[in-house]
Every structure is written in C-alpha cells, then in structure tokens.
Amino acid sequence: MKIVIIGAGEIGYDLASVLSAEKHDVTVLDRERGPLSRVTESLDVLTKEGNATSVKDLVDTGVSDADILICVTSVDEVNMMSGMIGKRLGAKMVIARVRSEEFSGEEAPLSPSDLGIDVMIHPELSAAQEIAHLLRRSSASDVINLADKKMQLIGIRLEANSPLNGVSLNEYADRFPDIVFRVVAIGRRGRTIIPNGSIKLQKYDQVFILAKTEHIPQVIKTTGKKETELHSVMIAGGSDMGAMIARLLCADQTKNWSIKLIEPDYELAEELAIELKEVMVLNGNPTDPDLLVTEGINEMDAFIAVTDDEESNIISCLMAKHLEVKKTVALVSKPDFIPLAQTIGLDAVINKKVAASNEIHRYVRRGKVISVTELRGIKAEVIELQATPGSKITKKPIKKLRLPDGCVIGGILCNGSVEIVTGASQVDDNDRVIIFCLPTAIDKVTKLFQ
Structure with missing residues (x-):
C-alpha cells in the first residue's frame, strides 16, 4: 500500500516507523530538514523536503496515486489544507489530525467530508478519554x-x-x-x-x-488487587490534555468528582477557572513538590501528570505514589520510558503517539478491521476483525485451526452476544473476533479473515 505522511514530527515519525516495518511503501514530507534527517537515518522510507500546502510539492511527493494520505503536522490548518489538496489530486483516503473543536466537534459548521477529509483524528482527546477510563478501574494499568x-x-x-x-x-x-x-x-x-x-x-x-x-x-x-472508588483527582498541567481530562470528568454523570488542576501560565489558568466552574484551578508550577504537598496531594485518590516535561511527569507521579496516592498516571512520549515507568512503580502511562497510531491503523489494515490497539509496554496488539463470509477462519473450530505462532483468539461477538473463546468455539460468517498477536503474526492472521 502506498502511504504519504505529511509531517515528520513525533507522531509522523512513529507512524512511518510502524508502517514501514509492515512493508508499506511510505513517503514522508516535511519543510524542515532536521526532522527529515532523523527519518532518513533511522527508517527505510522515502523523504521529501517541501511545503505541505504546495500543489507542486504534493504532486512531487506522489500524493496523486497514494492509497492513504496522512496529515499530522502540528498545525490544524496545514493538515486540513494539505488534505483537501491531496483529495483533489487523487489520494484515495485522507486522514488528518485536527485538534480544534471548531472543526472536529459535533456542532462544527463544516464536516470532514466538506473538507475532503475521510477521517479526522484527535490523539490528545483519545488519550484523555483513556485516562478517564483508567480512573474508573483503580487497579488496572490498562x-x-x-x-x-x-x-x-x-x-x-x-x-x-x-x-x-x-x-x-x-x-x-x-x-x-x-x-x-x-x-x-x-x-x-x-x-x-x-x-x-x-x-x-x-x-x-x-x-x-x-x-x-x-x-x-x-x-x-x-489477582489480589482491590478495586477502590476514586473521587478526588489532582491534574498537573492545564494545557490541551489536562483541560480535556477535567472536562471529561466534569461531564461524568455517574460520579461527582473533586478536581484540582495546576497550571503555570496565569492567563490560561484564569481562562480555565472561568470555564470549569466545578474545578479548583491553581496557578503554579505543577512539578513543585512544596506546592503539591501544600495543596494536599497526599489526600488525593489519583494524580495525573500531563505536562510537556515527561521526566517531571514521572518524578511527580513517583512522589505521589510515595505519599500513598492510590492511582498515578503519567503522560510519556518516549517509547523507552513506557516499560521503565511501570517497572519503577507508576500505575499507568499514556502515550499520545500510540493513541494516534491506534486510530490510524484500522484504516491501513486490509480486510474488515474494526479496531487495532497497541498494548503499552509490550510488543503486542489487539485486533478486532470481522470474518468475511467463506473465509478460512470460519471453516473449522478454533482448536483445529492452524493459527500463526504468537497469536491467540480471545473473544467473539455474534448477533450482539459475546463469548470468551475456548478450543471448541466456532467463528461464523460476519462474526467479530478479538485477536491478540505479536507484530510478526499480524499479516498472517488478517489473511484468515479475507
């Protein structure tokens, strides 16, 4: 599959890494030589230095015959413009990262299709929603x-x-x-x-x-763990994700959350205080131990660190854990930090790049893929596939199927009812099947469903 990625930042690099490893024909376009050099040195992909909104540069990059165009620069307007141009040039599918709720919200005056965009992704919102899920399961890391x-x-x-x-x-x-x-x-x-x-x-x-x-x-x-109700939450960092988490918790009709949010920028803190009436917004350094103790971190049920400084996120969560906070979650972007963070005692880590990759992956996979989710800290993925009528997966009970090494079938959804799989389970036409596998087994498993 020919895939063009616009933007060689953290998310663009991560996508290029994953997609090139799966043997797709990947080209990355960026206007900055530095990020492109990193891609060229580390990955087996083509690169092009150019302007994401230039028709000439997009044509030269091969957008016209791309199966998928993925626009993930740091600027929403650039992503939308390059996506619109790419669609007109002939890209079969356009996926764009758009964070502004003026364009991605339900009440937006323009729909993605109006802009020529097939799929809008919002990694920060996906990650914020995942954190909200984690707060409802106090013992789980995922x-x-x-x-x-x-x-x-x-x-x-x-x-x-x-x-x-x-x-x-x-x-x-x-x-x-x-x-x-x-x-x-x-x-x-x-x-x-x-x-x-x-x-x-x-x-x-x-x-x-x-x-x-x-x-x-x-x-x-x-497992010996105890599920405890979490009610009070302290959020370190109020830009982007911190504010989203606060909004999601305020909108939670099932529980009355007590929320404190610490933001170092005075003007942003003031804006959030006006918007989020149910949240105590504090202006200060969210990584300052004295401030955290003064504001009662030791009395909190959960501590969420989502500042731009991931080392500080890990350190402040460790301090919270030392003060016996029941649940700690840190925003981490470097892949090497993810297994390390859980090893040293953090309850959970969240990665925006993984959230973006999970959203995009199901549009890249062949066959009727419902969802693809990467498991943090280990090299395995959860794939939800729909069985095509007459496909190999429907021919025999699971115990008689020759499944690839590094793969296990976990569950089946059939006509609204779910089943945890045993060896005697049988997949029927159009059933949705949940599979867990190593990256090396993904293509082999997907072929069983075609």
Whole structure:
C-alpha cells in the first residue's frame, strides 16, 4: 500500500516507523530538514523536503496515486489544507489530525467530508478519554473497551504478594470456574509472551486479561488487587490534555468528582477557572513538590501528570505514589520510558503517539478491521476483525485451526452476544473476533479473515 505522511514530527515519525516495518511503501514530507534527517537515518522510507500546502510539492511527493494520505503536522490548518489538496489530486483516503473543536466537534459548521477529509483524528482527546477510563478501574494499568464495550481487556501488574505468583494459567482457570476470562498476553522483564495454559505467572508480571465487562471486578479480585472508588483527582498541567481530562470528568454523570488542576501560565489558568466552574484551578508550577504537598496531594485518590516535561511527569507521579496516592498516571512520549515507568512503580502511562497510531491503523489494515490497539509496554496488539463470509477462519473450530505462532483468539461477538473463546468455539460468517498477536503474526492472521 502506498502511504504519504505529511509531517515528520513525533507522531509522523512513529507512524512511518510502524508502517514501514509492515512493508508499506511510505513517503514522508516535511519543510524542515532536521526532522527529515532523523527519518532518513533511522527508517527505510522515502523523504521529501517541501511545503505541505504546495500543489507542486504534493504532486512531487506522489500524493496523486497514494492509497492513504496522512496529515499530522502540528498545525490544524496545514493538515486540513494539505488534505483537501491531496483529495483533489487523487489520494484515495485522507486522514488528518485536527485538534480544534471548531472543526472536529459535533456542532462544527463544516464536516470532514466538506473538507475532503475521510477521517479526522484527535490523539490528545483519545488519550484523555483513556485516562478517564483508567480512573474508573483503580487497579488496572490498562483498560481497553472491546466488542461495543461488552468486553474489556485490563492490564494488571502482579505484586510480590499476589496469590497468582507461581500459578499456571490452567490452574488459574481451575481455581475460578465460575468466572469466564482469558489471559491473552504477559509482559515479563521486557519480553512479550503470548501464553499457553502451562505457563506460570511470576511476581511483577504485567498480565492482560480479557473478560465480559460485568465480570471485570471479579477478575481483578482474583489477582489480589482491590478495586477502590476514586473521587478526588489532582491534574498537573492545564494545557490541551489536562483541560480535556477535567472536562471529561466534569461531564461524568455517574460520579461527582473533586478536581484540582495546576497550571503555570496565569492567563490560561484564569481562562480555565472561568470555564470549569466545578474545578479548583491553581496557578503554579505543577512539578513543585512544596506546592503539591501544600495543596494536599497526599489526600488525593489519583494524580495525573500531563505536562510537556515527561521526566517531571514521572518524578511527580513517583512522589505521589510515595505519599500513598492510590492511582498515578503519567503522560510519556518516549517509547523507552513506557516499560521503565511501570517497572519503577507508576500505575499507568499514556502515550499520545500510540493513541494516534491506534486510530490510524484500522484504516491501513486490509480486510474488515474494526479496531487495532497497541498494548503499552509490550510488543503486542489487539485486533478486532470481522470474518468475511467463506473465509478460512470460519471453516473449522478454533482448536483445529492452524493459527500463526504468537497469536491467540480471545473473544467473539455474534448477533450482539459475546463469548470468551475456548478450543471448541466456532467463528461464523460476519462474526467479530478479538485477536491478540505479536507484530510478526499480524499479516498472517488478517489473511484468515479475507
């Protein structure tokens, strides 16, 4: 597939890295030589130095015969303009990063189709929504809704005193016959394991468990963790994502959240104080330990650090954890920091680039792909696929299928009902199937559904 990416920043680079590794024909356009040099030196892709809104430069980059044009510069207007021009030039699908609610909101006067854009993505909003989900599951480091929210995948870190340490997955299932669940992936000391029934769990494993949404609280108890209600939240950083998280929590009809938000810019803090009537907005340095203690961080249920300084996010979350805050979440952009952050004791980390990649991926995959989600901290993905009538996946029960190595089928959604998969399960035409696999197995698995 021929893919043109406009913008060689953090998100553009990450997408180019992932898509080129999957053997797509990728070209990256940017007006700055520095970011392009990084792409050229590290990735097997073509690069073009030029203006994203220049018809000549877009034609020279090959937009006219692109299967997908992805516009992810840091400027909304540039993304929209280059997307419009690209569509007119012949790009089959246009995906644009647009953060302004004037264009991406439900009441926007212009729809994406009016602008020639097939898909608008908003990585910051996706990441903010993920943080809001994490606050509703206090024990989980990851919460992913699947099958129209009828199933959830949760990530749990096993503590040193977990009752599951040393227990095989077969024994784990036998201990709790009344709960239907499946362990689909394990992160262990930097390794990713797609497990079988004989593998034994170890302390500090990051365990990913799939179950029906209503069974998740019971599954959490089996790991030795306790689900506690979170009510008070402190947010460090009020620009972009911090403000979005505050808005999402204020709009939550199921709970009355107590929210403090700390923002260093006086004018922005004042604007947020006027807009967010239910939030206590403070003007100050959100990484200042004295300020955090003075404002009662030790009395908070959750601490969310989403400033632009990711090292400070990690350090302030560690301090919050030391003060026995129940849940800490840090915004982290460097991939190397993600497994490290959980190893040193943070409850969860969020990455905007991963959110963007997850949104875009399902439009790149072949076949009827419902969603693609990358699991943070391990090299595995969750893919929700729809079985094409007559495809190989529908021919035999799962135990008789020759599935690729590094892949496991977790659940099936059929006519509105969900099933956690066993060896006897059968996939029928048009069923939606949830699969967990290593990157090396993705293409092989996708072909089974075509």
